[in-house]
Amino acid sequence: MGSEADITESPGIQCIGLSKAFPGGVEVIRPLDLTLEGGRTTALVGPSGCGKSTLLRLIAGLEAPSAGEVLIGGAPPAEILRKAGLSMAFQDHSLLPWRTVRGNIELALKLARKPADPRAVRDLVRLVGLDGFAETRPGALSGGMRQRAAIARAMVTEPRLLLLDEPFGAVDEMTRRQLADDLPRIWEQRRTTTLLVTHSIPEAVLLADRILVLSPRPARIVADLAVPLPHPHAPGVAATPEFNAIVQAVSAALARGMAAAKPLAAQ
Amino acid sequence: MIPTAKRPVSRPDYTGLLGVAAVLLVWELAGRALAGAYILATPLDVLAHILQNAGLIGRALRETLGNAAIGFAAGNAVAILLASAALAWPRSEPVVSGLALLVFCLPLVATGPILRVLYGPGNGPQITLAALAVYYTTFVPLLVGLRAAPAVWFDLVRSYGRGRIAELRFVRARASLPYLFAGLQIAAPAAFLGAMVGEFTGAERGMGVLTIRAMRALDVSAIWALASVAAAVSILAYAAVGLLARLTLTESPPVILAPPPQPRLTGRHVPFGNAALVLLFALLIWWGAMEAFHLSAFFAKRPVDVWQALVTAPDAAETRVRLAVALGETSVFLLPGVAAGLALGAGLAIALMLAPALGAGATFVAVALRSVPIVATAPLVVLAFGRGAVGTITLVAVMVFFPTFVACRHGLRQAPGQVLDVFDSYAAGPVLRLWHVQIPAMLPAFFAAARMSVPASVLAVTVVEWLATGRGIGSLMALSASLSDYDLLWSSVVIVALLSVLGYAGIGVMERRILAVYAAEQVTR
Ligand SMILES: Nc1ncnc2c1ncn2[C@@H]1O[C@H](COP(=O)(O)OP(=O)(O)OP(=O)(O)O)[C@@H](O)[C@H]1O
Ligand SMILES: [Mg+2]
Numbered sequence: 001m002g003s004e005a006d007i008t009e010s011p012g013i014q015c016i017g018l019s020k021a022f023p024g025g026v027e028v029i030r031p032l033d034l035t036l037e038g039g040r041t042t043a044l045v046g047p048s049g050c051g052k053s054t055l056l057r058l059i060a061g062l063e064a065p066s067a068g069e070v071l072i073g074g075a076p077p078a079e080i081l082r083k084a085g086l087s088m089a090f091q092d093h094s095l096l097p098w099r100t101v102r103g104n105i106e107l108a109l110k111l112a113r114k115p116a117d118p119r120a121v122r123d124l125v126r127l128v129g130l131d132g133f134a135e136t137r138p139g140a141l142s143g144g145m146r147q148r149a150a151i152a153r154a155m156v157t158e159p160r161l162l163l164l165d166e167p168f169g170a171v172d173e174m175t176r177r178q179l180a181d182d183l184p185r186i187w188e189q190r191r192t193t194t195l196l197v198t199h200s201i202p203e204a205v206l207l208a209d210r211i212l213v214l215s216p217r218p219a220r221i222v223a224d225l226a227v228p229l230p231h232p233h234a235p236g237v238a239a240t241p242e243f244n245a246i247v248q249a250v251s252a253a254l255a256r257g258m259a260a261a262k263p264l265a266a267q
Numbered sequence: 268m269i270p271t272a273k274r275p276v277s278r279p280d281y282t283g284l285l286g287v288a289a290v291l292l293v294w295e296l297a298g299r300a301l302a303g304a305y306i307l308a309t310p311l312d313v314l315a316h317i318l319q320n321a322g323l324i325g326r327a328l329r330e331t332l333g334n335a336a337i338g339f340a341a342g343n344a345v346a347i348l349l350a351s352a353a354l355a356w357p358r359s360e361p362v363v364s365g366l367a368l369l370v371f372c373l374p375l376v377a378t379g380p381i382l383r384v385l386y387g388p389g390n391g392p393q394i395t396l397a398a399l400a401v402y403y404t405t406f407v408p409l410l411v412g413l414r415a416a417p418a419v420w421f422d423l424v425r426s427y428g429r430g431r432i433a434e435l436r437f438v439r440a441r442a443s444l445p446y447l448f449a450g451l452q453i454a455a456p457a458a459f460l461g462a463m464v465g466e467f468t469g470a471e472r473g474m475g476v477l478t479i480r481a482m483r484a485l486d487v488s489a490i491w492a493l494a495s496v497a498a499a500v501s502i503l504a505y506a507a508v509g510l511l512a513r514l515t516l517t518e519s520p521p522v523i524l525a526p527p528p529q530p531r532l533t534g535r536h537v538p539f540g541n542a543a544l545v546l547l548f549a550l551l552i553w554w555g556a557m558e559a560f561h562l563s564a565f566f567a568k569r570p571v572d573v574w575q576a577l578v579t580a581p582d583a584a585e586t587r588v589r590l591a592v593a594l595g596e597t598s599v600f601l602l603p604g605v606a607a608g609l610a611l612g613a614g615l616a617i618a619l620m621l622a623p624a625l626g627a628g629a630t631f632v633a634v635a636l637r638s639v640p641i642v643a644t645a646p647l648v649v650l651a652f653g654r655g656a657v658g659t660i661t662l663v664a665v666m667v668f669f670p671t672f673v674a675c676r677h678g679l680r681q682a683p684g685q686v687l688d689v690f691d692s693y694a695a696g697p698v699l700r701l702w703h704v705q706i707p708a709m710l711p712a713f714f715a716a717a718r719m720s721v722p723a724s725v726l727a728v729t730v731v732e733w734l735a736t737g738r739g740i741g742s743l744m745a746l747s748a749s750l751s752d753y754d755l756l757w758s759s760v761v762i763v764a765l766l767s768v769l770g771y772a773g774i775g776v777m778e779r780r781i782l783a784v785y786a787a788e789q790v791t792r
Contacts, residue, residue, distance in 0.1 A: 062422050081428035088426045094419040098441055098517050107437065111427035137517060157427075 010039035010191040011073030011080065011160055013059060018068035020054055027218040028054045031068060034212075034221065038073070039191040041184060043204035045250060046214030047258060052197040053091055055219065056163050059195065060088050072161060080161060084112035087159035089150045091166050091197075095138040101125065102134040105153045112157040124152040127182055129175055143170035148179070155186070162187070164196035168203060180206040185232060201250045205243060206233065211250055215257035222260070223253030286628040307651070308491035316492040324477070324496060331462050331474040332500070334390050338397020339458035343451060345398065346405035354413050354439070364410070365545030365768075366552075371403035372722050372767035375461065376729040376741050377760045379468035380748035384566045393465030393473065400461030404719075405450035412446025413439045448512035455508050456501035463497065464730065482646045482734065490646045498636075542772075568757040576754040586755060589743065590762055597739035600656060601728045604663025605720055611664065612671025613713055620679050620705060621697055633672050645727075649735040659731045666727040671716040678712025679705045714778035721770040725763060 013036040020029040028051040036042050044052050057063040059070050061077025072080045080086045087108065095104045105121050125134050128148035138146050151167050168176050184207055187194050198204050204211050205227055213223040227246055229237060237243055291310055298309030308316070317324060349367055353360040375396055382392035420438045466475025474497060481489035550570045557567045564572070576586055619629055645662055652658030690700045732741030740759055747755040 057422070060426055062425055078428075081426065084427045086426060086428075088422070090419045090422065092417070092419050094417075094423050096420065096438070096441070108427070111424060111429055111433065111437065 009073075009160070010193050011085070012036055012038040013161070013193065013195070014071040014074075015059070016068050016071070018058060018070060019066050020051070020058060020063065021066045029058070030218045030220050032219070032221070036193065036195065036210075038193050040209045041187055041194040041196070041207060042210045042212060043208035044195065044197045044212050044214060045199070045201060045204050045254065046219060047216050047254070048199075050214050050217045051219035052214060053165050056088065056165050056195065056197060060086060060163055062088075084114070084157060085160040086163070087154040087157055087161075088163040089147075089154040089165060089167050091169075093138065093146055093150075095146055095149055095153075097138050100135045100137055101130055101141070101149045101152075104138070104149060105156050108153045108156050114157055117156070120156055121152075124156055127186075128152045129178065144168075144172055144175065147171055148175070151179075151183075158190060158192075160193060162192050162194045162196075164194065166197050166199065168198065168200070176203065181233070183207070188231060201247050201254075202238060202243075204250065205229070205246045206238065211246075213250055213253040213257060215260065220257075222257035223250070225249055225253070286632040290632065308488040312488045313492045313495050316488040317496065320489075320492070324474075324492070327472060327474045327477050328496065328500065330472045331393075331459065331466065334393040334465065334473070335397045335458040335462040337390075338394045338399075338461055339401055339454060341394065342398030342401035342458065343405050343454060346402040346409060346450070347447075349402070349406050350409040350413060353410055354435075360410075361541040362544050362548060364406075365541060366548055367403055367406055368771060369545060369549055369764060369768055370399070372725070372764045372771070373399070373760060374729050374741075374744065374763045374767075375399065375464050375726055376733050377744040377748070377756055377763070379465055380745075381566070381753075381756065381760070382465075383468045385562065388471070390470070392468055393462045393470060393475075396465035397458040397461035400457045400464075401454035403722075404453045404457060405447070408446040408450040409443055412443030415446065416442040445512070445516055448508065448516070452505055452508040452512065455504035459497065459501050459504065464726075467730075467734070478646065479734075487650065490650065494647055566751070566753045568753055572754060573757050573761050576758050580754075586758060589755070590740070590759060593738075593740040593743040593759075594762070594766070597728055597732065597741065600659040600732075600739065601663055601724055604660040604728070605667050605724045607660065608664040608667025608724070609671050609713075609717055609720065612668045612716065613675045613709070616672050616675035616679055616709070617701065617706065619676065620701060630673070630676055633669055633676075636669050645731045645734055649731065654736045659728060659736055662731050663724045663727045666723050667716075667720040670719060670723070671713070674712040674716040675709050678709035681708045681712070710782055711778075714774065714782070718771050718774045718778070721767050721774070725767050729763075 013034070015032050015034040017031045017033060018029060019027075019031045021027045032055075044055065046052050054063065058065055059072070059077065061070070061081050070077055072086075077086075095101075096107065099107060102121055102125065105124060106116060109116060109121075122134070125131060128151055130145060130148055130152070133141065133145065138149070141149065147167055147170055151164065154162060154164065168179065171179065180203060186192075196204075196207060198207075209227055209231075211223075211225045211227060212221050213225070214220065215222045225246065229242060229246075294307075295309045295311065298307045298312070301307045349363055353363045378399070379392055379396055382395050386392055386395075416438050420442070421434055424434050424437060462473070463475040463478070466473040467479060470476055474493060478490070478493050481493060554569055556562075557569055568576075575583070577583055580586070615629070619625055648658045648662045648665075652661055690704060695703075728739065729741030729744065732739040733745040736742065740763060744756060744759050747753070747759065
């Protein structure tokens with residue numbers, strides 16, 4: 001397969017005829033062909049329940065496809081998993097309640113069989129704005145703080161492929177803006193291939209180089225938009241006409257997808 | 268907002284102390300009022316007796332505690348092994364659970380004498396009975412706990428390319444700790460009780476021996492003193508494990524008594540197939556162990572012997588009639604006792620939801636009393652109510668009441684706070700909340716308690732029949748043990764165990780039906 005180099009660099013992702021139906025006949029993803037370039041950031045936008053999390057899990061090899069395949073750097077997901085080159089920040093609370101923020105972040109290093117790195121952990125805690133909460137357990141954190149801890153955990157292993165499932169859903173607006181400035185910088189620097197799911201269109205535009213708009217279930221790609229804004233973003237970019245044009249385009253595509261879908265009751 | 272629907276706050280709760288003081292006061296007053304009736308010793312009498320016989324009781328206590336501790340360690344080790352086996356090889360789980368239940372349903376009253384002849388003199392039976400009394404109540408919550416972690420934690424482990432060993436090490440082992448502690452907490456007093464029952468069967472030393480002696484001598488203050496010491500030790504053991512759990516666990520504990528996993532019925536014939544497998548394995552183990560240890564066919568009856576005694580022997584019909592008559596006598600005590608205990612336990616738990624001010628104190632007393640080896644107080648109940656039906660029914664009811672009450676109360680508090688908030692936002696009254704939210708949330712805990720009440724009530728009723736009333740299956744087992752009628756003894760053990768398992772399974776079937784209607788989300792996991 002000759003995929004060695006690709007996985008340790010910035011792996012591209014290929015979905016070939018990928019589809020998923022759950023037992024009981026719920027068809028979540030229609031056969032899907034998709035190629036994501038390595039080292040770039042892609043945002044997935046789509047209505048609730050359309051299959052975004054399922055697509056992420058298929059790519060991470062946590063779910064087996066019903067048909068078709070996923071290739072990461074030319075190899076099946078198992079390959080990158082085996083090398084601990086992937087991290088996923090999950091949509092729901094995935095922090096272990098008996099470990100502190102620091103303990104949860106360190107857990108990722110343990111699971112990835114990487115040496116403990118107190119510096120990196122401290123830096124990430126600061127980056128996600130949890131200074132002073134390193135020794136706090138998840139039960140005593142707010143929802144947004146927990147999400148930020150999960151982002152830090154996903155990033156500590158310096159993954160080649162980073163999958164983020166609605167990482168900022170409960171994060172407040174100011175922190176979110178800060179993260180939207182800081183995180184892409186790191187991803188660019190490390191040439192991380194990033195795929196993130198979000199419900200916020202402006203956030204998708206701020207974070208990603210490319211936005212895929214999905215239809216209601218079963219998920220199809222209704223629009224594939226490039227984000228031609230230069231990185232790093234200039235301050236105030238969110239007020240520019242270019243930015244707004246992309247936001248408009250995404251939101252129009254979402255509306256088209258919704259309208260084209262069968263009425264909810266028929267699904 | 269009803270405060271009890273929230274997580275318990277960890278402030279010192281003086282209502283509990285008040286409850287204990289109230290119990291002591293009522294006891295002292297009742298004792299004085301009934302002085303001369305020779306049934307009730309007052310707390311002061313008890314204290315005086317303990318002080319006078321401190322050396323004797325101390326030695327007996329040390330003996331019993333030693334046996335209980337070894338049995339506790341052994342039984343829980345077995346529980347951990349069984350749960351690990353069921354986890355490592357999920358297909359073995361129905362059989363492992365079934366066998367574990369079957370062994371747990373063996374009536375201690377009969378296994379005690381059998382173990383006595385098998386082991387000869389010494390501490391073997393006490394330790395074995397203590398182990399038998401604890402392994403199941405640890406096995407069940409542990410099995411739940413090993414799986415109770417949300418799927419996303421396992422996804423996390425797998426997303427770094429790690430497998431089942433890492434799952435066990437980083438997630439399951441730690442996530443199951445609260446469940447393990449819940450089991451250990453119940454196990455601590457149960458081990459003490461098991462060791463005492465073991466001593467009833469002809470040990471030389473120990474609390475059980477002193478209890479038997481005091482009963483023979485009708486020494487009221489001795490009986491009360493021994494029961495009080497046993498109760499105090501049990502409460503302390505229960506509290507000690509609880510304290511250890513609080514010191515170890517950093518997150519709030521999820522459950523006190525977790526309902527066992529619902530059997531997933533994948534096909535029509537699967538449950539029957541599993542039951543057949545369990546029976547087959549049970550027979551194999553039974554027969555195999557006896558052959559392997561070359562146990563004498565005189566007292567170590569094989570499955571074939573029991574079959575002969577019950578079916579093919581010339582006096583088989585007579586044996587069956589004797590068993591049926593004894594079982595009939597027992598059921599007259601057992602069924603009303605269980606029904607009363609379940610109804611009172613659930614009823615009081617519900618009533619206290621409507622009067623939350625009383626709740627904290629009542630719970631403290633109930634949790635404390637749950638750990639009392641109720642069976643060790645059998646002599647007291649007989650003293651108080653005589654050898655007739657009332658005493659036995661009361662004892663069975665008490666045995667069932669406390670665990671049911673504690674489980675139901677816990678279940679009622681499991682009601683999801685957000686749903687309750689919705690009800691509050693519509694100003695729905697407490698009765699509506701109870702009916703639509705809290706009682707459905709309580710049902711699984713209630714049924715878990717109901718299932719566990721089967722072996723518990725069998726233990727209670729057989730001990731009373733054996734020690735006191737001289738009727739029913741417990742007495743028949745004691746009689747056949749003393750007459751060395753091992754055919755009859757083994758037959759009763761088999762029948763009682765099978766009936767207990769059937770009762771347990773029957774409640775399980777009822778549970779699935781009722782939960783499917785009233786708490787559907789609890790069945791489909
Ligand atoms: N294990 C499963 N078994 C059956 N159906 C499932 C399973 N997981 C997801 N689904 C169904 O698949 C569909 C898509 O779920 P998914 O979680 O991927 O949606 P989503 O796009 O991430 O939604 P949201 O934005 O709300 O997170 C849903 O209809 C869901 O009910
Ligand atoms: Mg999702």
